[in-house]
Amino acid sequence: MRRAPLLLGFVALLAGVPAAAQRPLDERRAASPDGAIRIHNLAGSVRVIGWDRDTIAVRGTVRESGEPFVLHVAGSNAKLGVWPGSGEALPSELEVRVPRRSRVWVKTESADVSIDGVTGAVDVSSVSGGIEVRGAPGEVFVESMAGAIDVAVDARVLRARTAGADIVVQGRITDAQVLSVSGAVMVENKQVERGRFESVDGSVRYRGGVARASSVEFITHSGDIDVALLRGVSARVTVSSFQGEVESLLQGKLVQSGGKGNRQYAQTLGDGGADVVIRTFKGRVRLGYW
Amino acid sequence: MEADIETLAARAAAGDRPAFDALYERCVGRVYAICLRMSADAGEAERLTQDVFVRVWRKLGSFRAESRFTTWLHRLAVNEVLQSRRSDQRRLRRVEPTDDEVLLRAPGRAEVPGLRLDLERAIAQLPPGARHVLVLFDIEGYSQEEIGRMLGIAVGTVKAQLHRARRLLRARLERPEA
């Protein structure tokens, strides 16, 4: 499975950027164990790690001539990072340790973001930076127009969207919406209860289970759809396609109704508990077991 | 044995307890969400959800299958929340802060804008009238007329509460970049 590039900015940091232009950071503040933390860094990289101390610790480098680094804690809220000034944003590399139960909000433009070990909630918004999330964050909201998204989590809610970049999702997510325009959506999920996996041009691939009373949709315009379900799953699978090929290796018969341009297919696995809906205009549809 | 909700409801109406259990499993998440968002209190929501399902069991015989079961169920949940609130008010004479400025300045307000993360929390902190209307309109999808009927208020009041809720949520969730 493809993965988003990890923290290219961080690698640059290790490779050694001219020291004169950079100022090292090493700051700490006491913080609430489950507060809200807002991180802002337009360019460079942001790495967030949850730890078991009630402290926010920031290490990294910022550019001397750039905007100042800010770290401010007030009650259960904290904000840190580099806010945009009048010129072009200079890259800063930030490694931020936060109390594990924090709710973390990150905004970047081109900086790559990586979050691991936060259990409160995660909200990341980027334009072209990649986003990587690991751990059991409870709720994950991630969006990047052009940066790849790579999420491997145990979470109740996932909302992920891109315009042109791929989204890779792994783990156990109860309520997922993974949307793209031209990026591919690739999901490996133990069991979803409510899901919408959609791309206009990109392909949508799902490997995993669906809970018995769940409701899951796979939608593309021209992207291929490839759904591989766990054996033993109980689901009613319906497919509608305007003009793409539809093939099923699932047990039982794929029954076709409707004519040219309005082909509908249905197949029932087990007792038909889950509701699995596949809709495409002209993508190729493949159904099978994982 | 899995079957669709309507079939399970029909069987439960006929007294089939396992079917009722299966119906519970399928529907409880949604009912709990309605109760929790409307009441803004986890303990209350738990009690209300129980009441809803007990009532469902008792009333299933009188459910007319011309509307969908889930429509009936969700309406029942909403009514349960509103009824319980009315009797609370009679019993406890709660004092509600009505000054929105006070609410906006109250401690514990998020200073960190992050619309999606704090949304549920922000909804929970709305004053009850505004919260009920927001949940019923913007989340549950009832029309303003129906909400007026359910709450016993005029449509104009529904609009005012809705707009107030949206204004408070936005004020709480949107802050200018500091």
Added chain:
Amino acid sequence: MHHPHEERLQDYVDDLLCGEERAELEGHLAACAACAEEIRRTRELQHALRELPRELAAPAGLRAAINARIDEQPLREAPADAGMAPPEAGRRAIGGGAPERRVPLLDRPLRALRPALAAAALLLVALSTALTLLLVRESGPAVATVPAAGTPRMLLAVERPYQREADQLNAVLTAGREVLAPGTVRILEENLRVIDAALGEAREALREDPGNAAVLALLRATHERRLDLLRQATRWSQGT
């Protein structure tokens, strides 16, 4: 400039204004960035509300408690007419059957149902690098009633609310274009082209087969993706 009352702006967001009122307000929005921003932010809130999970995890042990209560008092009401109040007269009927309310947003089968109001069709041509917007209006008869399903006007009616919101978002983007990096603009344009191509194919299919509900659902989904994209870019350019 005279600004509309807040209630009118909110009613606009909720699609509750009649044709004339709506046209008048849209005229104002085209000229007033402040009100347009109000509308945009309210819609952002609405979208965030709609993305909330529909179900929440109920505490364990609830089922046991319920069953215990039922066991204590197993008596049930006789199947008399003691149930919920019937659907009231005067409600908007959506499709077949008579649902008691407009389809709950969180229960909609992810086909955003919008009220169908006919008007002239607007075709959006992809944004150029300088983010100038070309609107090609295909003027058609302004019709106040809902066109019957299966006619080409139905398509215009379906697309119009999406087009309206897209136009408004584009206006905000155009006004704030200096904030967006050229690379971002390029990504936006590329993906809008992908979407427009998809919409074109879906429209073509619907012209040949207007009753094709599956393609109509895809058309709506693609429109939602376009609005999503424009909202994302607008959020970025407006700093929200």
